Amino acid sequence: MLELEQKIKDKSAKVGIVGLGYVGLPLAIAFSEANFKTLGIDIQQKRVDEVNQGHSYITDVSGERLQAAIANNLLQATTDQSRLKETDVVCICVPTPLTSTKDPDLSYVIHESREICKYLQPGQLIVLESTTYPGTTTKLTLPILETSGLHGGTDFYLAYSPERVDPGSKAYGINNTPKVVGGINDESTRLASLLYNQIAETVVSVSCPEVAEMTKIFENVFRSVNIALVNELAQLCQRFNISVWEVIAAASTKPFGYMPFYPGPGIGGHCIPLDPYYLAHKARELDFHTRFIELAAEINEHMPYYVMSQVTEALNARGKSSNGANVFVLGIAYKKDIEDTRESPALKIIQLLHEKGASVSYNDPYIPTIKLPQGEIASIELNESSLSSADCVIIATDHSCYDLNKVVAHSKLIYDTRGATRGLEGDNIVRLGE
Numbered sequence: 001m002l003e004l005e006q007k008i009k010d011k012s013a014k015v016g017i018v019g020l021g022y023v024g025l026p027l028a029i030a031f032s033e034a035n036f037k038t039l040g041i042d043i044q045q046k047r048v049d050e051v052n053q054g055h056s057y058i059t060d061v062s063g064e065r066l067q068a069a070i071a072n073n074l075l076q077a078t079t080d081q082s083r084l085k086e087t088d089v090v091c092i093c094v095p096t097p098l099t100s101t102k103d104p105d106l107s108y109v110i111h112e113s114r115e116i117c118k119y120l121q122p123g124q125l126i127v128l129e130s131t132t133y134p135g136t137t138t139k140l141t142l143p144i145l146e147t148s149g150l151h152g153g154t155d156f157y158l159a160y161s162p163e164r165v166d167p168g169s170k171a172y173g174i175n176n177t178p179k180v181v182g183g184i185n186d187e188s189t190r191l192a193s194l195l196y197n198q199i200a201e202t203v204v205s206v207s208c209p210e211v212a213e214m215t216k217i218f219e220n221v222f223r224s225v226n227i228a229l230v231n232e233l234a235q236l237c238q239r240f241n242i243s244v245w246e247v248i249a250a251a252s253t254k255p256f257g258y259m260p261f262y263p264g265p266g267i268g269g270h271c272i273p274l275d276p277y278y279l280a281h282k283a284r285e286l287d288f289h290t291r292f293i294e295l296a297a298e299i300n301e302h303m304p305y306y307v308m309s310q311v312t313e314a315l316n317a318r319g320k321s322s323n324g325a326n327v328f329v330l331g332i333a334y335k336k337d338i339e340d341t342r343e344s345p346a347l348k349i350i351q352l353l354h355e356k357g358a359s360v361s362y363n364d365p366y367i368p369t370i371k372l373p374q375g376e377i378a379s380i381e382l383n384e385s386s387l388s389s390a391d392c393v394i395i396a397t398d399h400s401c402y403d404l405n406k407v408v409a410h411s412k413l414i415y416d417t418r419g420a421t422r423g424l425e426g427d428n429i430v431r432l433g434e
C-alpha cells in the first residue's frame, strides 16, 4: 500500500488548503472535522489572522466550528507558502475570475502552481478545485509542477475535483453533495477519491481531469441557460399580462421532465456569470461557437436594464420620473441569506439608477457598506420612515428576514424582482414577469 494511502486511511495525512475563501474555508473545516490536521494558506494576512482567531467571514462556517477546529489543534492558517512542505495533500481553491474583456484569468492558478512546485514533495497529492475549462489540470498545472523534476502520476499525484457548494444552503453541504474526481492517472484518481471519501458520503470517479472540469462547467452552464430561458419567459408573460410565477408554479406540478428555475434581476456570484465564459473562450480555440452560452449570458446580463426600464415605467405611471426619484433597494447580496456581493445584479441596478439621476439608498442586513463609483454608502435601517420616504422600493434580493407585510404596508411603490410578495395584495406592488 502506498504511504499516502495509509496516511489517508489512518488520518495522519496533513491536508493543505490554498485559498481560504467561500470554497477553501468550508473545505478546511470539513477536513479538520474529519480529524485531519489541516493547514490553510492564504495570501491575505487579514483572513489568516481571522481564521487563527476563530472569526469566520463566511456565512456557511460558524465561528463555533472554526473555534472548535482550532482548539482541537486541527486547523491553523498561514501566509507562508513554504509550509506546503509539511503537507501530504494540497487542495487548490484560488479564484478563477475573468479579465475585463471577459477572458479567463488563470493567473492565480498559475501563480499557485509555481508556489506548490517550489515545495513539491515526492508522494504528495495535489488537487485543483478552482473552476476552470477542460485541460487546465493536465496542460497548465501538470507541466508547471513537473518543472520540479518530479514526474506526475508516479512521483506525485494530481487530480481535478470541482467544488459544488451551494452557498447559504441548509440542505446541502460538502458531506452530502457527491464529489466528482478525475486524476491524471488511475493512481491519482484512486488517492483523490479515497481522500474525499473521508469528508463526502459519495465520490464519483471519472476517467480524467477534463471530464471533471467539463462536468463542473456544464452544471453552471445548465443553470445559466435555464435561468435565461425563464428570464425571457418572464418578459413575455408581462406582455401577455399573465404571471410568470403562476406559470412556474403550475408547471412545477409535473412530476417528471421539468425542473423549476426562477426569473430575477440577473445572475451573480463567482460561478454562474463567469464559468460559462471559460468554456466559450476555450471552445473558440477549437473553432466552436457555444451559442447557447452566449445567448444565455446576453439575456441574463440584460436583466438589470430590464428592471431599470420597468421601474422607470412604474414611476412614470405615478407621475414621477427616475431622475430625482428616491429609490430604496432591498438586498444587495446576489442571492438570499448570504453576504456575497460578487457580480450582484443589485449593484448594477444601483449604478443604472444613479446614471438616471435617482437618489439611491439600500438595506442589506448582511452587507453594512457597498463601494460605488460615487463613493461608499452604508446600509440604512428598514423601517416605516425609510420605506415611506422612498418613491420606489426595489426588492432586489429577498432575504428571509425581510418582513414583506411591513414593506407592502409602508411603501408607495414596490418593484419586486423576485416574486417575493406573491400572496400579498396591494396596488403599490409591481412584480417582474407579471
Ligand SMILES: NC(=O)c1ccc[n+]([C@@H]2O[C@H](COP(=O)([O-])OP(=O)(O)OC[C@H]3O[C@@H](n4cnc5c(N)ncnc54)[C@H](O)[C@@H]3O)[C@@H](O)[C@H]2O)c1
Pocket: 018, 019, 020, 021, 022, 023, 024, 041, 042, 043, 044, 047, 093, 094, 095, 096, 108, 111, 112, 129, 130, 131, 132, 163, 164, 165, 166, 167, 269, 270, 271
Ligand atoms: N463561491 C462559490 O460558491 C464557488 C462554488 C464552486 C466553485 N467555486 C470556485 O472556487 C474557486 C475559489 O472561489 P471562492 O469563491 O472560494 O473565491 P474567494 O475569492 O472567496 O477565495 C479565494 C481565496 O484565495 C486567496 N488566494 C488567491 N491567490 C492565492 C494564492 N496564490 N495563495 C493562497 N491564497 C490565495 C484569496 O486571498 C482568497 O481568500 C474559484 O475557481 C470559483 O470559481 C466557487
